Amino acid sequence: MNHVVLQASDLVMDYAVQPGAAPAMHMLALNHVNFAIQAGESIAVMGPSGSGKSTLLHALAGIIKPTSGSVSFRGTDLARLSDADRTKLRRNVFGFVFQSGQLLPELPAVENIALPMMLGGARYQQATDAAMLWLERLGLRQLAAQRPGEMSGGQMQRVSIARALAVQPAVVFADEPTGALDQNTGRDIMGILMDASRANGAAVIVVTHDPNVAGFCDRTLIMRDGRLYDNGQDMRQAAPRIPDVQWPRPVAGTYGNPPQGGAR
Amino acid sequence: MNTFSLWRLFHRPGMRGTAGHTSILAVVAFAAATTIFLTVLGGVHGFIWRASADHTIGCMINPGPGSCAPGTYEAWSKAMEAGNKLMMHGNGHWTAEQSAAVMNTYGNGYVLLAGFACMLLIVPFVALAGSAARLAASRRDARLAALRLAGATTAQVTKLTALDAAGQALLGALIGILGYFAMMPLIMLFNFQNRHFTFEQLWVGSLTLIAVIAGVTVLALASSLITLRRVTITPLGVMQRASQPLPTRWRVLIFVVVMAVAYLVLSNLQSFARFGEGTAYAVVFGFIFLCFALVNLVGTWVVTFRAKSRARRPKDAATMIAMRRILDNPKRAWRNVSGVALAVFIAGITSVCGLVASGIGGNADPLDPSMLYMRDISTGGFLTLAFAAVLAAVSSGVMQAGSVYDQVGEYRMLALEGTDEATLDKARMMEVITPLNTVVAVSGGCSLLLLFPILAMALFRPATLVTLIAGIALCYALIAVGAIAANHVAHTLNLADYRADD
Numbered sequence: 144m145n146h147v148v149l150q151a152s153d154l155v156m157d158y159a160v161q162p163g164a165a166p167a168m169h170m171l172a173l174n175h176v177n178f179a180i181q182a183g184e185s186i187a188v189m190g191p192s193g194s195g196k197s198t199l200l201h202a203l204a205g206i207i208k209p210t211s212g213s214v215s216f217r218g219t220d221l222a223r224l225s226d227a228d229r230t231k232l233r234r235n236v237f238g239f240v241f242q243s244g245q246l247l248p249e250l251p252a253v254e255n256i257a258l259p260m261m262l263g264g265a266r267y268q269q270a271t272d273a274a275m276l277w278l279e280r281l282g283l284r285q286l287a288a289q290r291p292g293e294m295s296g297g298q299m300q301r302v303s304i305a306r307a308l309a310v311q312p313a314v315v316f317a318d319e320p321t322g323a324l325d326q327n328t329g330r331d332i333m334g335i336l337m338d339a340s341r342a343n344g345a346a347v348i349v350v351t352h353d354p355n356v357a358g359f360c361d362r363t364l365i366m367r368d369g370r371l372y373d374n375g376q377d378m379r380q381a382a383p384r385i386p387d388v389q390w391p392r393p394v395a396g397t398y399g400n401p402p403q404g405g406a407r
Numbered sequence: 408m409n410t411f412s413l414w415r416l417f418h419r420p421g422m423r424g425t426a427g428h429t430s431i432l433a434v435v436a437f438a439a440a441t442t443i444f445l446t447v448l449g450g451v452h453g454f455i456w457r458a459s460a461d462h463t464i465g466c467m468i469n470p471g472p473g474s475c476a477p478g479t480y481e482a483w484s485k486a487m488e489a490g491n492k493l494m495m496h497g498n499g500h501w502t503a504e505q506s507a508a509v510m511n512t513y514g515n516g517y518v519l520l521a522g523f524a525c526m527l528l529i530v531p532f533v534a535l536a537g538s539a540a541r542l543a544a545s546r547r548d549a550r551l552a553a554l555r556l557a558g559a560t561t562a563q564v565t566k567l568t569a570l571d572a573a574g575q576a577l578l579g580a581l582i583g584i585l586g587y588f589a590m591m592p593l594i595m596l597f598n599f600q601n602r603h604f605t606f607e608q609l610w611v612g613s614l615t616l617i618a619v620i621a622g623v624t625v626l627a628l629a630s631s632l633i634t635l636r637r638v639t640i641t642p643l644g645v646m647q648r649a650s651q652p653l654p655t656r657w658r659v660l661i662f663v664v665v666m667a668v669a670y671l672v673l674s675n676l677q678s679f680a681r682f683g684e685g686t687a688y689a690v691v692f693g694f695i696f697l698c699f700a701l702v703n704l705v706g707t708w709v710v711t712f713r714a715k716s717r718a719r720r721p722k723d724a725a726t727m728i729a730m731r732r733i734l735d736n737p738k739r740a741w742r743n744v745s746g747v748a749l750a751v752f753i754a755g756i757t758s759v760c761g762l763v764a765s766g767i768g769g770n771a772d773p774l775d776p777s778m779l780y781m782r783d784i785s786t787g788g789f790l791t792l793a794f795a796a797v798l799a800a801v802s803s804g805v806m807q808a809g810s811v812y813d814q815v816g817e818y819r820m821l822a823l824e825g826t827d828e829a830t831l832d833k834a835r836m837m838e839v840i841t842p843l844n845t846v847v848a849v850s851g852g853c854s855l856l857l858l859f860p861i862l863a864m865a866l867f868r869p870a871t872l873v874t875l876i877a878g879i880a881l882c883y884a885l886i887a888v889g890a891i892a893a894n895h896v897a898h899t900l901n902l903a904d905y906r907a908d909d
Contacts, residue, residue, distance in 0.1 A: 206823055227827060234825025245820050249731040261724040262826055268720070 148346050149203060149314055151178040154212035156198050156369075172198040173209060174369035182313065185337060185347040187357035190366030196350040197318055199366065203348065204237055204316050205229045217313075234262050238307030238315040238345065240336060242322040245303050246291040253278060253287040256306045263310065277305035281335065297328040304336050308343055315340050317349045321356055333359045430575055432805045436539035437579020439801040440532055441623055442586030443794050445611065446594060447528055448619075449587065450790075451521040453608035457600065458514025460484075467518065486511055494776070501774035503601075509776040510600040517600065520784060523692070524791040527753065530703075531746035531798035536623065537630050538742065538802050539579070569631050576627030580620040597790070599783050601774070662705040666853065669694040674860035695752065695857055702748045702850050709849055710842045711737040717841065725830045729837035740842045743806050746799025747843060747882045748850040753792045754878025755854030792878050796885045803839060804889025808896040811835070818897065832894045839890045847879055 156173035172195045180186055188196050201207045203214055205221040214221045216236070221229060239245065246255045256274035261267065278284050281301045291299055300320060307315055320336060321329030337359045340347045349360055357363045365372040459467035460483030461476035472480045490512040493505050501509075554564055595604050672694060679687045710733065718730035733740040811818070821831065854875075 204823075230822075230825050230827050232825070233823065237825070239823055241820075247728070247731070247817060247821070249735040250727070254727060254731065258724055258727070259824055261721075261727065262824075262830065267722070267727065 146182060147179045148182045149178075149180050149214070149216050149348075151176060151199075151203055151214045152212055153177060154199070154202055154214070155210045156195070156202060156207070157210045171195075171369045173202065173212075176212070176369070176371045178203065178364075178371060180314070180346045180348060182346055183341065183344050184362070185340070185349065185360040187349045187351055187360040187363045188366055188371075189351060189354070189357050189363055192352075194366040195369040196366045199371070200316050200318055200348060200350050204239070204314075205232060234259060235310060236313045238310065238312035240300070240303050240307050240315065240317040240320045242319040243296065243299070246299055246306070248291050251288045251290050252283065252294070252302045255291070255302060256309050259306060259310050273309060274305070277309055278302075281305055296323050297332060300324065300328075300332045301335060304332070304339060308339050308345065311343050312345050315345050315347045317347065319351055320349065321351070321353065326355070329353070329356065430571070432808050433539045433572070433575045434579040434582065436535055436801055436805040437576045437623060437627065438582035438586060440535045440539070440798065441580045441583020441619060442590060443528070443798055444532055445583065445587035445616070445619060446590045447521075447525050447791075447794060448611050448615065449591070449609040450594065450604075451518065451525055452611050453604045454514070454517040454521045454599075456608045457511075458518050467515070501776070503774060506601060506774040506776055506779065510779060513600070513776065513780055516780070517783070520787060524787060527749060527791060528794055528798070530749055531795050531802065533626075534742065534746055535798050535802040535805075536576075536626050538806050539576070539627065565632070569628055572627045572631035573624050576624045577620065580623040583623075584616055584620070597786060599786070601779050656708070658705050658708050662701045665701055666698060666856065669698055669857055670860060673857055676861065691861070698853055698857060699749060699752050699850075702752075702846075702853060703745055706745060706748065706846060706849065707737050707741045710741050710845050713845050714740070714841060723830075724826070725833035726837060728830075728834040729841065732834070732838050733841060739806070740838065741846075743803040743839060744799065744843045744846050744886065746795055746802055747886065748846050750792050750795040750799060750882050751847055751850040751879060752854050753788060753795060754875050754882075755851070755858055789878075793881065796882045799882070800885035800889040803886055804892045807835065807839060807890060807893030811893055811897045828898065831897065835894055835897065836887075836890050839886060843883065843886055847882070851875070851879060 154173045154176040155171060157171050174195075176195075176199060178199070188199060190196050198207070202209045205214065205216075205224070208222065216232065221232070224232065246252075247258070250258065253271050253274045256277055257265075257267070257270035260270035260273060265273075275284070275287060278287055281304070283298065283301055283305070286294060286298055286302070291302075294302070300323075304320075315336070317336060321332055324332060333356055337347065347360065349356060351357055362373070455464050455467055456462040459475075460470060461479040463476075466475035466480070470480060470483070475483070486508065490508040490510075494509045494512060554567070555561070559567075591606065591609050594609060595606075597604070672690060676687055676690065679690050714730045714733040714737065717726060718734060721727035721730060818831065
C-alpha cells in the first residue's frame, strides 16, 4: 500500500521579502504550490528557466524556508523542526544528485560515497565497505581511489548517485542530473538512478528541462512562473530500462526509517 | 579599453561580492605585516639612536669626529670612557647613574641583536606578504576566465590582477602605518637599557615610511606576478584541480644529516673557542639558523606523512575531510603554520637567555648592567616571539578565511547533504591544528636537541621549560584565534537561503 511520503501545501516563496533584498516589481518564485509524492513514486518537474523548479526542490528538501505554506515529511512539518533536526533529516532520509560539482574534490570516490554514512555516525571501515559495494554494483570499482578531478562527467554522476542512495533515502532529489552530460550518457545515468532508487524503494523528484529525462518518471508536472501544473500525461512507456541488478543495502540500523511499501 | 579602465569597472561600489571579502582579508594581512615590520624597524632605529653619538647610523658604524655631527663625538666618547671605567671597577653595588653609564657601552650589542631579530622576522613577514599577494591573485578564477572568454588578452588579465594586488598592498601599507603609530605607546612601555623608548627614538622617518610603502607594494606586485606565472588563465577557467606531487624523502635525509652534524658541532664548541668568542657565537647562531631553514624544507613532508597516517583510518567525517584537504595541498597546509616554526625556535633561544640571566642572577642587584643586558635579551626575544606568532596567526587566519570563501560551493553542497556546522568547524580547526602540532613537535624537538649540547640538563629546569611552554602556548592561542576567526567567516556565509538557480 502506497502512502504520501512528502507533501507541500500552499507554498509561497518570495525572494524579495528575504532580508536585504531590494523592493522591486517581482514574480513569486513559488506561487501557492501544492505537491505530494508517494513512497517509491517518481515525479519529474519540468519548466522553462526561472520558473521556480529548483526553488521548489530546495523548499521540499528543507534547504530553504518558504515565505508561507508548509512542507511535511511523513506527517512531520519541516518548519517545526530545529535547524539541527532538518540537517539530520537531510543527512539520513534524503539523497541529492545535482548537475555537477557535488563531490568533494579532495576526497577519492570511495570516501565521497562513505561521507554521508560517516556523518550519520558509521565507522570509517563500515562506511567504506558499503561504499565499495556500491562502486562494484555500478561498475566503478577501479575508480575507488580516484578523485573527482580525475573522472569523466558520467563517472562523477554515477558516484553521486551511489552517494545519494548509499544511505537508503526515502526521497531522492535530482536537479538537472544529466544537464552536463551527452544524451547517451544521460540516458544511462537516468536508468541507473531510477532503477537503483526503485530497488531501494525511494521516491524520486527530478527537476529537468529535458523531456527524455522526464520520460523516466511516473508523472510529469509542469512549472511556469512559480505555479505547478499537472499535465496528467504518463510518459513511463518512453523510459528505457537497464537490466535488473542486485543493489547493495546500506549499512544497517543507522539511517532513519525505511520507506514502507515503496519497492516495486 | 585599457587595463585601468577595466580595473575601475570592477571596483565600482557594490560590485565586489566574494572578491571584496578576500580583498579585505588581503588588506588586513598587508596592514598587519607593515605594522609589525615598522615596529621592529622602529626598535632597531631606537637602539641605533642610543648607540650613536649623533643618533645616525653613519656615526655608529664609523665613530669619529669626521663622521659624527660636530661636538657630539667628544661628549659621547667621554661618556663611553666613564662607562668602561665603571665596568672594570664595578663591585656589584650599582647606582642608577653608574648602571646607565655602563649600559651605554652595550649599545652596539643591542643594535646587533635587534638586527638579528629583524632578520628572523623577515621569514614570517615575507610569508605573510606572499600569502596576501596570493590571496589577491588567486581568488578571482571565475572573473578572470570570463574576462578571457569576453576577449581580454592574457596580458590585460595579468595586469588587472597585479593592479588589484598592488592596490590592496598600498592600502594595507597605509593602514599599517597607522598601526605603527598605534603600537608606539605600547613599545614605549617596555624597558630596554633600563629606560623607556621615546617617540624620537622609535620614529623611523618619513623617507623610511615611503620606502616601506613602496617596498610592500612592489613585493605584492612581484608575488602576484610569480603566482600568475604558475597558473594558466584560459577562457574555460584558471586552472584544473589536480593532485600535487607529494614531497620526496630525500629532504628528510638531508635534514637528518645536517641535524646530526649540527649536534656534533655544538657538542664540541670548545674547539671553536680558539678562533674567538665571535666565531663561537657565529657557529651557534649559524647552525640554529640553518636548522630552522631546513625545518621549512622538511615541513611539508612531515605534514604529509602525518596527514596520510591519520587519513588511513579517520575516526570521523571531520577528520577525513580535514586530512584529505591537507593532502590535497600539503604545501599550503605547511605555509599556514610555518611562521610558528620560527616562533618556537625563538621560544627555545629566549628560554635559554632567561636561563643565562638567572645563572648570572646569583647577583641580586637589579641595576647590575650584565643582569639588565640578559633581561633585555630575554624581553627582546619574547617580543620577537610575539611578533612572529602574530604574523603566523594573521597569515594562517587570512589563508583559512580565504579558503572558506574559495570553497563556498563545496560548503553549500556539504550543508545541503546534512553536514552540521560543528563537523565543518571541527574539520577547519583540524586542518590547522594537525600541521601546527607537527610543526611544534619538529621545531620544538630540533630546538631542544640543538640547545642540549650547550646547556645539557639545565634545559630541563622548570624555569626553562615553563618559558618554552609559555612561548608555544602563545603560538597555539594566536593560531587558534586565527582559526576561530575563519570559522566565524564561514558562519557568515549564506549556505542555505540563497536564490536557487531556477
